[in-house]
Amino acid sequence: MQSVRFIFWVVLGLLVVPLPLPAQTLHFAPLPMQDAETVVREKRPMLEYLARDAGLEFEIEYSTGYAEILDKFSAGEVDLAYLGPLPYVALREQYEAAEPLVLFREPTGEARYTCTVVMFADDRVPLAELHGKSVALTQPLSTCGYLATDHLLRGAGVHLAETEYRYLGRHDEVALAVARGDFRGGGLKTHIAARYEHLGLVRLSETEPLPAFALVANAETVPAELRQRLRDALLALDPQRRSEDAEQVRDWGESLSHGAVPVEDADYAPVRRMLRGSPVLDPGLPGLSPVPLPGRGVAP
Structure with missing residues (x-):
């Protein structure tokens, strides 16, 4: 009887094939x-x-x-x-x-990039003179958008909230809008701005690598x-x-x-250093102070 039981369990073990675990x-x-x-x-x-x-x-x-x-x-x-x-x-x-x-x-x-503020060469003025002027930005939660642009302007003594800014979306759109003269200044990635230097864009200030x-x-x-x-x-x-x-x-x-x-x-x-110096960001990002709403900045 014991041998029969042994054979039964051996056969059962052969029949029970472990199934692969679901991914x-x-x-x-x-x-x-x-x-x-x-x-x-x-x-x-x-x-x-x-x-x-x-x-x-x-x-x-x-x-x-x-x-x-x-x-x-x-x-x-x-x-x-x-x-x-x-x-x-x-x-x-x-x-x-x-x-x-x-x-x-x-x-x-590179696994780092920088943000820059650009102007059209023929319309170039010191950053401090962007007070009350039109500024093109990418998106509220883009690092090169409100945060970096405000950080660079503060270094010249003016806050982005004191300009007439507007969000355009893509970095290329910011570059082209400034080159066309639709805006006096713009904030975007430096390496993208460099693509439009042949159209007359000049870089006035740049962040440290991010x-x-x-x-x-x-x-x-x-x-x-x-x-x-x-x-x-x-x-x-x-x-x-x-x-x-x-x-x-x-x-x-x-x-x-x-x-x-x-x-x-x-x-x-x-x-984080930029955030300490420019602690104003879009209300859509929890835990951070709100900026003036996007409608606040409208280019003339």
């Missing part, structure tokens, strides 16, 4: 201002790469604003987010479990081992030196396809 699903939050089509085109190839490398599945969690991303982070509904330096600092201020994994290199190849966009993880929902696997998967790619890596990222968005570098929270010290 962990991570929820990824893209930039709030990007439409779904852009997100799928620019971000999904990277997510598919990470899914294959780390054995994951991803769901894209769309949000209407940074405040919603912060709420979802706190509620454990967002695991990863793609954030610029200013939104990250605001998120970290409210939620310490926000952990930057990597910085994505800019098109220049960290580029980052992939930020929720340390409360993404285990440390998995965070490291995601970090390693992105750092393993060197599209600037290896052709096979360049092919791997070929379909990734422009902001993701130049490689990545390590990052620590301490790298955001320059942004």
